[in-house]
Amino acid sequence: MNNNNDVVVVLPGIMGSTLGVRGADGSPAADHLFWAPSGGAIWKLIRRRDSILDHELPEGIGDEHPGDGVEPVGLMPDVHAIPGIWTPLKGYDVLVNQLRSLGYHEATGDRPANLVLAPYDWRLSNRYNGQRLATVVEPALERWRAQGGPYADARLVFVCHSMGGLVARWYVEKCGGHEVTRKLITLGTPWRGATNAIEQLVNGVRKGIGPLSINLTGFARSLPSLHQLMPEFACIADGSEYLKTTETTVPELRTDMVADAMAFHTTLQEAERARADSRGMAHLIVGIRQPTNTTVRFSGGRATVSESFGAENDFGDGTVPLAGAIGHDERLDTNIAVRVPENHSALQCNRFVLDQVQELLTAAPVRRRDLSSVNVRARVPDLVVEGEPLEVDVSAEMDADAGPLAAGAVPASLEVTVHTEKGRVLAREVVAISNGGDTRASFAGLPPGTHTVTVTGTDPGAGVRPVTSSVLLWPATP
Incomplete structure (x- = not known):
């Protein structure tokens, strides 16, 4: 029998939330969506008059909201991407429908929710979104607990894809969320960052070639969130050594944004080390065996990526290298990570991953599909x-x-x-x-x-x- 006493919170990855602007007449942001790809028509949203690229963030935004009226509206239902900024990702309908099949539900009328879909403005700092998350999940938890009986001691369980795991970690460790959180389940979260983010920020977005004459680089470089996806681990080749982003000069990027991104990771790591229960509530599901950029070398102001550390290849999920997917100071063979041969874009739809999530939520054995060899x-x-x-x-x-x-x-x-x-x-x-x-x-x-x-x-x-x-x-x- 499923245990639905807790409240499950779903956080998507970067670009995984639809965005809109509140109307001048007070109409809701849902009536004025500018980032909501449907049916794969991504290019239309980038090329139209009011596109995501018109919402570049101002310099020095830090951990603040720019006050531009942009609000997150919902989770992306199908494939979404901004070419050259991050991997094209599948939507979240499969994951959400699986949770609904287990008895979790959103709020309807007077019925409180034990399933909270938590979109966020993925342009902004993960610190900002972690703080904002408290205003979304804690009122929902209080309404659920108010039913009394078996629900009085309910807690939060986070199911996070990709960057959503960074948002949840900041809430748990730096905004008091650990007091009301039971489990943190991450799917392909770059706990220590992803090398692709360096390449995309340094080299800019593919442009000037036929229909891709749009310059997406300025928008990408304005995002604190994308900087916070850069690796914390030493991955920059310098002769026979590997350096961290703050131990060298990263071409084309503002030094203060690079340093702030590193500080985001190290602050989280220090908080997790200091809290004994942090490791026990974490459940990492990571993609493996896929060709994945892991290290980078700078030359002539450009970044050239490699899939290996010298002669070693750790692979990963095609976007997040294994070195970036494993947190809590764990070795790559840690027992707190479940490894699934799958690409980053499809982890949240993978049937074996969904089985793992179900078992973690229900604490009941799930009949496994036969694993292949x-x-x-x-x-x-x-x-x-x-x-x-x-x-x-x-x-x-x-x-x-x-x-x-x-x-x-x-x-x-x-x-x-x-x-x-x-x-x-x-x-x-x-x-x-x-x-x-x-x-x-x-x-x-x-x-x-x-x-x-x-x-x-x-x-x-x-x-x-x-x-x-x-x-x-x-x-x-x-």
Whole structure:
């Protein structure tokens, strides 16, 4: 039987909240949305007159709100992205519907909620959003507790994807949230940051090429949140050494914003070390086995990323390297992290991840799907301009500890499928593979839109763990 006495709070990742502006006539922000991609039409929202890029933050915003009338409205239902700023991410409908199926519900009429969807203005500092979170979740918890009986001692359980975990951590550790929180479940959260954020901030957003002549760099560099996604761990190659962002000069970026981002991470880490119960309430679900940028080298004012530390490759979820996904001063083989071979963009939709979340919420065993023994890696570009081929590099390898079930070999082929967000198959290719070797599937003539790429085995009995990624096909004619 499910235990629904607590209040579950869902926080999305960066760009995962719809945003609007309160009208001059007092009409709600929900009536004036400017960031709410629907059906994959992301380019329309970036190119229209009132777009997200018109809401660049002022210099020196720090941990404040700019007073521009922008408000978060809801969780993004489908794929969302700003090309070149962060990985295209799937929406949160699958996760929310799973929680509803377990008996969690939002407030209706006089019925208090034990499910709180907590969108936030992802442009702003995670400190600001952590403080604001208290004004959302604590009144909801009080209303739930007011029912008395088994609900009187209810607490909060956070289920957070990506950057949402940083917001929740700040609330828990720095805003008194630990007093009313039972569990913190993070899905692909960059506890120590992600190297991609450095590359995107330093190099700027792909621009000046055909339809992508929009300069998105100024908007990206105005976001305290994106700076706070930069790695805390030493990942900047300097000869044979690796340095932290504050131990060198990061080209193109304001030194004060870089230092403040590092301070955000170190302050959180110090607070977690000082509170004995912090580690016990944390449940990390991380993506693994995917090609992931981990280190970076600066030359000529540009950032060049690498997937390894010297000869070592820790992999990750395609966006967050394993070194950035593991918190609490833990080693990469820590027992507080559940590892799932999946891409960052799809962790919140992955069936095994949803099983894990269910078990953590209900404290009851969930019947597992059979785990496979073949791991797939897929390298899928975030952005392709219409007319260019979509090229997907894939490989597979056996689990090192798969034992006799592995039969010593990977399957002879993998199936790569491209489909729309509504599930319509656009293209499919079967590619021959070998153990550990890369093979490329190439798709030409795909229509513009936000598409999903799935890599799986051709034989259902081959024991292949499928992986999923999203890609934005930018239209050649806006």
